Amino acid sequence: MIPTFSQGPIEVPRIVTEFAAGRPALPVWRNGVGGLTFQIGEGASRQFLKWTPTGSGIDLPAEVVRLRWAAAHTVVPEVLDEGSDESGAWIVTSGLPGRTAVDDRWKRDPATAVRAIGAGLRALHDRLPLDECPFDWSAGRRLAAVRARAAAGRIDPADWDESLRPLGTVQRALDVLADPPPVDRLVVCHGDACAPNTLVGDDGTCVGHVDLGALGLADRWADLAIATWSTEWNYGPGWEGALLDAYGVEPDPERTRYYRLLWDLSD
Structure with a gap:
């Protein structure tokens, strides 16, 4: 057991x-x-081991494939090892310089x-090549998964x-999601652009x-809606505009609402 972990013993x-x-x-x-996720070792030689229990629904082999593809175009961790047993699956990656954006x-x-x-x-959106990306994170693909979750209760x-919550019911939410806004700009999205996943x-x-x-491929607002939302979770209100300014785009309330709803109803 490790009793000192900030989220309780593990x-x-x-x-x-x-x-x-x-x-x-x-x-x-x-x-x-x-x-x-564990940091193994210290300093420049440190590595990271990500482990997920059997039945978690997280597909680590899918992440391995994506990391290896993205590494040719941008800075992401190098995959050093992967495996699984009856308890779960894991991947081992190299450390990168910097600290997570939610470091103290x-x-x-x-x-x-x-x-x-x-x-x-x-x-990231500018560097990852659209015409070479084999992965799909489109609203249509994600909506199909959401409908399956809804059908399963x-x-x-x-x-x-x-x-x-003002939407009230699952069916009302599905009705809203059935009419996605037109794609603003198709990019290779990160897929989980929350603040902790940027290293500074x-x-x-x-x-x-x-x-x-x-x-995977999606409208850039699939990432931007969640990146801006996560500033509220991690830093408090008032930072969304600064993130959009740094990205270089004007606010888009319609697409932001849509992709936040899609995110919240996804896994």
Whole structure:
């Protein structure tokens, strides 16, 4: 057990102990389905092991394929190893310079963090080549998955963000999602552009991205709607405009509302 983890005690998966082989293993992230990420080792040689339990619904092999594809065009972690057993699956990646945009240093300086997130997302969208991308994250594909979840009774309006609850029912939400706005600009989206997935260097600029398991072709607002939303979760209200300024785009309330609803009803 590691009793000092900020989100409470955790059970260290066997693979973490085996891979660390005596090196320090520091838990740095836990997601909502029990997945854990550990920093193995320290300094420039540190590595990261992401583990997710069996049945979590997270497809780590899909992330491996996307990371390897994106690495030819932008800065993402290098995949060093992957595997699975009866308890779960894991991938091991190289460390990158910088700190997550929700590190305490950047939470004390949200103006710098938000600029880095916006500029970094714009650079990602500009660098990843549309005509070479084999991955789909379009509204249509995601809506099909949402409908399947709804049919299985896996969507509860009580779990929605407060801003979305006036829709009232799952059917009303599905009706809204059935009419997506026209694509503003098709790009290769990150797929989880929340603040923690941007790495910020000591100079305050974006130095890379992590957690690209959903990367794929979509309207850029599929990323921007969530990136701006996450500034509220991580830094408080009032930072959305700064992120959009750093990205270089005017606000788009219609697309923002649509993609936030799609996000909240997805996995």
